[in-house]
Amino acid sequence: QVQLVQSGAEVKKPGASVKVSCNISGDTFTDSYIHWVRQAPGHGLEWMGWINPNNGGSNSAQRFQGRVTMTRDTSITTVYMELSRLRSDDTAVYYCARDFKIRGFSDYWGQGTLVTVSS
């Protein structure tokens, strides 16, 4: 059974960085990409980027480029999303999601991590 388990909620000050982890079990890295998607309060789903856990290749939505870094640790089948220079409008629930066979849609999702940015 595939499971994606994310790290816990975070509270950060504006200008700080946050790093969210996503541990994948019941799957192999070789066949999947991991997407990061967020939902701000009162808003819809917003795609942030993807990472190829096999080789660490990644790409992010233009609006996050320069602020988001996606990495992985294959030894513990965990991927990370770090968002820097946080603003209040980065307050959101952040999800990781598995894209099996790299098709562009996600069949398994993490439980979500609430990141609150407040002074």
Next chain:
Amino acid sequence: EIVMTQSPATLSVSPGERATLSCRASRSISSNLAWYQHKPGQAPRLLIYGASTRATGVPARFSGSGSGTEFTLTISSLQSEDFAVYYCQQYNNWRPGLTFGGGTKVEI
């Protein structure tokens, strides 16, 4: 960037009724469209991919149709557990970026 537009924003229906949700792409995406169901406090759930293929475990009352720029998600007979927000997502030529629609809230 491909823009996805969903309508209506809110759909008020009664249990047992049929619900029809629309999703339009700003340019053709062939059949590269997925639908997700999202309930408060839960992770999104994949319902449909390839515009019309139900994901594993999804009840037959959910069906998807369309291609090109116009897509529809139909819930044939709404159950109480179906009240949620539904999002479409395109994945045509997706490596530069995926995009979601703004969502349709299905409420009583």
